[in-house]
Amino acid sequence: MPVLERQVVHLVGPDMQPERLDLLCAVLARSRWANRACVIALGPPPRTLTRRLAVKRVVASYWPAPLAAAALVRAVQIDAGFALHAWSPGAVRVCDLALRWGLRFGFRPAVVVVDVSAPRDAPGAAAAGRAAGNSLVRRFVCASEAVRRGLEAAGVPREGCVVIPALPDAEDALGPGRPAVRQRMGLGPRDVAVLLLPPVRPETGAFYAAWATLVVSKVRADVRLIVPGAGREVRRIEALLRSCGMSGVARFVGDQEESAALLAAADLALYLPAGDAPLGGVLRAMAAGVPIVASRGSAVMELLAEGRNAWLCAPGSPKAAAARMLQALEDADEARRRAEAGRIDARQRFSRTRMLEEFDGLQAIGTL
Known part of the structure; x- marks a missing residue:
């Protein structure tokens, strides 16, 4: 050698x-x-x-x-x-x-x-x-x-x-063209894309986030869930959707898309860990100016604050997360304000x- x-x-x-x-x-x-x-x-x-x-x-x-x-x-x-x-x-x-x-x-x-x-x-x-x-x-x-x-x-x-x-750099955070990415993912112009922030693992609350999205889809039929990555937790989410007869709600994109493309397609980002978890996905969403719903936790709250740059909910509660998601989706002006605050925070602090x-x-x- x-x-x-x-x-x-x-x-x-x-x-x-x-x-x-x-x-x-x-x-x-x-x-x-x-x-x-x-x-x-x-x-x-x-x-x-x-x-x-x-x-x-x-x-x-x-x-x-x-x-x-x-x-x-x-x-x-x-x-x-x-x-x-x-x-x-x-x-x-x-x-x-x-x-x-x-x-x-x-x-x-x-x-x-x-x-x-x-x-x-x-x-x-x-x-x-x-x-x-x-x-x-x-x-x-x-x-x-x-x-x-x-x-x-x-x-x-x-x-x-x-x-x-x-x-990422601010230019990287902007990602590629939104229409082309959404078309590649099978999203229509009126679909509301909710992104599970990677990594999709048990400790990041991805299953609860998918569950919360199913609850929201009963009220908002235009909601579509973007699930990146592969592995056991992704398969678990697939099984949940099949058991509810709601497979059409999700878009499983695997590892084909870079994070910038995922964020370019997203209207809302979800991250619901029960405890401390990696924050890279949250930082990227902030930098890209995507509204965020997240669970309260010591690591998450280093970056996000309720009422300022995100909507926070209790960990392990799909019902609480669904309520926060609806608040973000029903008030577009407030969603833009908090997303912009997150983008500024990311640029200035990180x-x-x-x-x-x-x-x-x-x-x-x-x-x-």
């Missing part, structure tokens, strides 16, 4: 969140360190990533973590002092195993940077690299304040964490320029 001669190694896996993928691409496109970086994929690299960057694949997706760690140690044979940046929970596990026993084989990064996109990943991320001792500098890039709180609860010092949410400046700051102090 060829030896990699780079000073910054970015480790990605199939479980990498789309918004963090965008962040990695933006960092490497701008960073003055980009020419000294390489990207290693554990398993099939994300399609979006391979379209933008050269990626070296070192292991097969079905390899267990110990074999993946051995392959990583063998591939990365560069001078001590290199930085290793793990971008997903799977990458973090492999990184930790490599650090535990790779020192004897010359696997000696000076810095390990761990990207943590969801609070549930904080305990595992906090353990990464501890076995290597105090000689290893560890830094944690948090997608939200909720993630930082989770890391602090797991014993990570606050000064070792930096919050850097990912957000712009891509600010995000990249944070990464430049990490690089300036030698973290990357």
